[in-house]
Amino acid sequence: LMVSTVNFTAGEYIFEVMARSSDGRVSTKDVRITITEMVVPQILLTIDNPAPKYPVTAEISISGTVESELDPTIALEFSWRILVFSSNPLYDGDRAREAESDNDPTTVYLVDKMVYIDQTDVYDITNASRFFTRPDSPNMIIKANALQESTIYKIRLVMTVGGGLVEGYTDVSLETAGLPPRSGTLLCVPLNATMDTARVLSAPDWVANDLPLTYQFGYMYYLGIGTEPITVRLNTAPQRVQQIEVSELPIGEPSTGFSLEVFVDVITPFGATTTKSI
Secondary structure, three states: OOOOOOOOOOEEEEEEEEEEOOOOOEEEEEEEEEEOOOOOOOEEEEEOOOOOOEOOOOOEEEEEEEOOOOOOOOOEEEEEEEEEEEEOOOOOHHHHHHHHHOOOOOOOOOOOOEEEEEOHHHHOOOOOOOEEEEOOEEEEEEOOOOOOOOOEEEEEEEEEEOOOOEEEEEEEEEEEOOOOOEOOOOEEEOOOOOOOOOEEEEOOOOEOOOOOOEEEEEEEEOOOOOOOOEEEEOOOOOEOOOEEEEOOOOOOEHHHOOEOEEEEEEEOOOOOEEEEEO
């Protein structure tokens, strides 16, 4: 439905649509629209480096672009809301099962089981350790571990024009990946031997919600006393095999009894990573 608003006066309007099936069932939905004499801002919201799912252990950067031509003298203010796709508190499972088992085709339970619920206060966007936003910028950085794993979100950017005379908003959806890999370990066989002794590094028993897992092995090497260690990776790219054979390793750090720190990064398909070292 396309509606010309030329002949509308400023104010709030409710548009309702009714759907009627051949067997007489009826459902309606309505939307509330505000007609204003000011230009309604149009905003494009995008996620930098888009992915099917996002690990909660990494930052997520969201950018907004104002696409409307607005009077530069009019004040703009940006704010954010976080909506979580979760169980609908109005959904009644008993009534839904009764409607499903009823032979009467007109008996239909229309309440959605899952809906988006505003959880902005729960996530506390004002907490700078979790989110970075500014009222004069349409951009947001979601810090690591600010969101919950295995959750679908709508991130909403609201733009207020002229001190509240007009508001416009846009949403971008994202889904977080499952928990990082857990419950596993790292083994080195033999553990104590000379630097030219062949060894097997293995990372057994790791589990995660998102599979398959890949493994990146390496060690921390010190160029000299008091220097920062260099990360040396033993395989050029993460591999699905959970062990690697090495013919030799460098001599360890003298200040720690010539011990050498070896590690493994265990990675899900969506980049959630756990590092284990010995």
